[in-house]
Amino acid sequence: MEMNLGMRPENRALLDQVVAMIRDEVVPMEAAYHAEIGKEDRWQYTARQAEILEGLKARAKAAGLWNFWLTDSDKGFGLSTVEYAYFAEEMGKTPLGAEVFNCSAPDTGNMEVFERYGTPEMKTKWLSRLLEGEIRxxxxxxxxxxxxxxxxxxxxxxxxxxxxxxxxxxxxxxxxxxxxxxxxxxxxxxxxxxxxxxxxxxxxxxxxxxxxxxxxxxxxxxxxxxxxxxxxxxxxxxxxxxxxxxxLLGEGRGFEIAQGRLGPGRIHHCMRAIGQAEAALALMCKRALAREAFGKPLAQLGANFDIIAEARMEIEQARLLCLKAAWMMDQGDARAAAPWISKIKVVAPLMALKVIDEAVQMHGAQGISQDTPLAQAWTHVRTLRLADGPDAVHRRQVARAELRKHTQQKV
Missing domain, CATH: 2.40.110.10 (Butyryl-CoA Dehydrogenase, subunit A, domain 2)
Incomplete structure (x- = not known):
């Protein structure tokens, strides 16, 4: 079967709009948004935070850049999971990205549960408001x-x-x-x-x-x-x-619902992690060219050429594996897709952590401070090695699928 890991032209134009909005409107507001945390009650949004976040959401919604996660749905853009991967990667480049376009975890997974398994009352009371970005x-x-x-x-x-x-x-x-x-x-x-x-x-x-x-x-x-x-x-x-x-559905059906919910959620996390790695590599390269030590740009010192090259190659490898997992999901066989989701769930966070850590190292002491997004990105990605199943559980699933090829016994 032919494997198409690309995007239809009309959706490429849509992605270009997302890229432009993230670059020109979302990223420039990151510092102002995070500077508000702790000024008042930490567990309430300040007026300035709300103004920034809701303003960006309103502009995204007005531009029709909203609910991309509704893959293969007549309520969304009809994106395939492969196509959504490109959108999620871009949104992963900024901490505000997913919410601006109403594609945040855990809301996306919960909305899928309400859509698939919720009663009409639940859809009216909860799903409609989540789809509009009114509640979390x-x-x-x-x-x-x-x-x-x-x-x-x-x-x-x-x-x-x-x-x-x-x-x-x-x-x-x-x-x-x-x-x-x-x-x-x-x-x-x-x-x-x-x-x-x-x-x-x-x-x-x-x-x-x-x-x-x-x-x-x-x-x-x-x-x-x-x-x-x-x-x-x-x-x-x-x-x-x-x-x-x-x-939901009746007693004893929690695992049935969980598997329908967690599969997409796991791969969405991986897509965004690749975006975070891309953002970290960009910061690493800018720092390596702008900063000098011992009379040379950092890029020309030590093993920094090799470090930058390895980061680029590992991002590309992880992206291809993520797209393959997304393609497997698009084929409609959840059981066949599961080992591929487990593979990328291990690979993407490990790759992103390595790239972010190298970017931290390139920035020196500034890299572990609040003056770059790198420290926050590292702690966030580190949680992904535990969220939605730790590495060991996913490796177990991959190994069991591999061993089944060579035995008739359950493993």
Whole structure:
């Protein structure tokens, strides 16, 4: 079968608009936006932050540059996953990029869940507002007391009581739950007992973030950063009553929903990581040409030629693997695509971390400071080696797929 990793001409023109807006409007506002954090309540947007972010979103929406993640959908641009990869890479070049075009995690994955599995009421109350960029959402799966990389361990209790389910337990690393605009959670819960098959014990339920009994215990820090006002929150549920109709699809179908949600989300993270690597390489090259030491530009010192060349080659390799994984997704066979998604989920963050780290080194002490975006980029990409499954889990999936080619036994 012919593998097309390119883009239709009409969508290339659309991408050019995105590239121009990121370069001319979004990136120039990064410093002003981040300078506002901590001036007032860290967990509220200042008037200036809101003005910057909402202004950019309004201009993107007015230009029709909105909801690109709706691949193969008549509600979006009909982009293939391969085509969306190019858009996501560009958006990954700036921390504001994804939200400006309403393509942020975890909202995109949650919107897919609402679209595929939500009731008409959920679509009216939550999906329509998320699609318009009016609110944000969070996805709650990871728990502090169990190895959540094996989601069969998830045990936040969800028990039926009349016309409601009652939730008790804790979740953490709920990304985006600190955002004052976060109005709804999709929560992985345990509904079945030990007598059921292990993949039929978990379910997903939609929870209004303002429901009584929900307590945000603290923001989790990533290498000392709390990512305010977005945040990754540690949350406790104490006798939280949720309408029974908020359970998605029915009891025991959480894994079915999770696989539909996490596959696209994983590859979207990788696409953006490639964009972050590109941005870091650009900064590295500019620094290498502009800064002198020992009478020469940094580019001519040490192994810096080799470092820059290796960065370019590794970015290109990772991009091609990402596009291959995207193409596999576009073929419609989720099982066949899964090992490819696992491959890029390991490769892209490792590559991006290496490139960002070399850019930090080229900048010297400035590289680890707040004066460049590199330190923040490194901590963000480092989390991707854990988010949506750690490296070891994805390597296991790749190895099992490889071994199956040579044995009739399960591995």
């Amino acid at each position: 959402s969070a996805y709650l799966m990871t728990e502090p007391d169990v190895a959540s990389s094996d989601a069969t361990n998830v045990r936040l209790s969800c028990l039926r009581d009349g016309d409601a389910y009652v939730l008790n337990g804790e979740k953490w690393w709920a990304s985006g739950a600190g955002d004052p605009r976060c109005k709804v959670y999709i929560v992985m819960v345990k509904t079945g007992g030990e007598g059921l098959p292990k993949h039929n014990r978990q379910s997903m339920i939609v929870v209004d973030a303002a429901t009584p009994g929900i307590e945000v215990l603290r923001p989790m820090e990533v290498y000392g950063r709390d990512d305010a006002p977005h945040g990754h929150m540690h949350i406790r549920f104490t006798d939280v009553r949720v309408p029974a109709e908020n359970l």
